[in-house]
Amino acid sequence: MKNNILIIEDHELTRFGLKTAFEDVEFIGTIYEADSAEKGLELFENNDIQLIIMDLGLPNMNGIDATKKIRAINKDAKIVILTSHNDEKEVINSIKAGANAYCSKEINPQRLVNVVQSVLDGAAWFDPSISHIVLKAATTTQSYEVSPKKSDYNLTARESQILKLITEGYSNTDIANELLVSINTTKAHVASILQKLEVDDRLQAALKAIKNKIV
Template identity: 75%
Template sequence: MKSNILIVEDHELTRFGLKTAFESCDFIDKIYEAESAEKGLEIATEQEINLIIMDLGLPGMNGIEATKRIKDLNKDTKIVILTSHNDEQEVLNSLKAGANAYCSKEINPKRLIQVVQSVLDGAAWFDPSISHIVLEAATKSQNIAQTKSAKDYGLTSRESQILKLITEGYSNIEIAKELFVSINTTKAHVASILQKLEVDDRLQAALKALKERLV
């Protein structure tokens, strides 16, 4: 099934380059564009958007606030932050707002397409340049002693194995291939993991697993 994406970027040349890159992708149906967060919100409300590529430094409302509002409207909409900013607070605020991926604008276009495919499939992705920020934030408030284990949450050995792959950014398809199981079996395990950890999505599961050292 093809997906509709929305590019929210105030620089016309960057927007054009992104649109051109994704026009050749066979998994993309329609590509929408917005030069501001306000316009992006309008499109996200009126159209069926599966994934949004969001800049942070937008005129008026910034990308973090736009991400939060869009997630409030529809938590299933995937959001990929694409920015030149690697400020620690902006990274953490973006993830807190619900972003599914955080990419530097220096990313190779082919790699960005791969990231978008993975996020559409349910994966979370962090640019290597900011991964240390995510890990430090996840463990900052954690005591050296582990307070809970995977067994405390009722996770099976297979679910623990899948949770580890989720923290490494594997998509459902990649997990299925890695473990030689069907995609439906993988989805069932992921759903069970989210329920047992009492989180809403894979990103929250990954952060909780890192923070509480479940993997």
């Protein structure tokens, strides 16, 4: 299935680089571009777009406010924040606005493609450098019973290894490549981890693992 994406970025050179990174990707269909949040919102409302790559430092309306408006239009849209700043307030506000991923502009292009694929598959992804900020934001709205023993969750050695990689921001493809296993094997392990931790997605699993010192 092809997924249409929208790149909202006011710097033309950066926007060109992002478009180039996704042009020959198998699961990407049409690539829309906008140099402002206002133009991006207009494109989003008038086209079938599954995922938005959003810069935060946009002129006039910023990326956080644009994320909120996109969420109001379509709660199922996927939004990847791409920024040169790891400011705590921006990170927390992005999460609260409904971002599915938060990436540094220094991210490797292929890694960004993997992040987008993971987000389209329903995962959340946040740059490992801001994991402590994500945890702080999440613990204001979520509570987990603290239990530092791995054995309490009956994780296998392999599942513990994969869970650690999840907390470091690895996608399923990254994990498969790192551990030299198939993508289907990786997905099966991740599904088992989510079930054992009693969480709904990878982000919740990572947060629970960090907070409860499982990894």
